[in-house]
Amino acid sequence: MDLFFELLITGFLIMAGVFGLVGSFGLLKLNDAMSRLHAPTKATTLGVGGVLLASMTFAFAKGPHWSVHELMITLFLLLTAPITANFIAKVHIHQKETRDSLPAAGEDGVWATQNLDVSDNES
Amino acid sequence: MITYAAIFAFGCFSLAVLMNLWKVLFADEIADRILALDTMFINAIALMVLYGIALGTGIYFEASMIIAMLGFVSTVAYARFILRGNIIE
Numbered sequence: 335m336d337l338f339f340e341l342l343i344t345g346f347l348i349m350a351g352v353f354g355l356v357g358s359f360g361l362l363k364l365n366d367a368m369s370r371l372h373a374p375t376k377a378t379t380l381g382v383g384g385v386l387l388a389s390m391t392f393a394f395a396k397g398p399h400w401s402v403h404e405l406m407i408t409l410f411l412l413l414t415a416p417i418t419a420n421f422i423a424k425v426h427i428h429q430k431e432t433r434d435s436l437p438a439a440g441e442d443g444v445w446a447t448q449n450l451d452v453s454d455n456e457s
Numbered sequence: 458m459i460t461y462a463a464i465f466a467f468g469c470f471s472l473a474v475l476m477n478l479w480k481v482l483f484a485d486e487i488a489d490r491i492l493a494l495d496t497m498f499i500n501a502i503a504l505m506v507l508y509g510i511a512l513g514t515g516i517y518f519e520a521s522m523i524i525a526m527l528g529f530v531s532t533v534a535y536a537r538f539i540l541r542g543n544i545i546e
Binding site for chain 2: 335340341343344347348350351352354355357358359361362367370371374378379381382385386388389392393396401403404406407410411414417418421422423424425426428429430
């Protein structure tokens, strides 16, 4: 294999390992549940992206067939990470926060996720 | 050189999975448990792709794709169960 590709793959792998470790360490280390949401959803997604980039480069350098189907996983993770983060934040808000403990919502008065009809919750 | 980098990344992601497992077991809030499970899924994807690189095959791509989809669906189902009491209304 070309030395250039070896260096590239090594760089991607080391970057991915460091980011993955930082993301999971932040989950243990940070103090507040809303801060803890940041570390895994951003750093770990970047770490997996690094591994997938390394995999693509490896397939390209090794030959003979070359494809970018790892991009599908990257795209899927980048699309779904904000949705899961939103759901987890909602769980936190409904379990641990009250209308008074949340910061002010400005001109809307109440945060939208707290502004539900009671009949809406019974089904 | 790639072998050593892959071993380093294996170590990092294995340690990350252990930390997630700790958080799943001993979190003091349910949102943290969901988050730790979701992160564990993502780290498992990384480990599988790394294993594919280490063995030099592309065979593990489909498995990691399925794990990515299942991870998203199960996280949303768990969060929705906590929020609403049932998953499909």
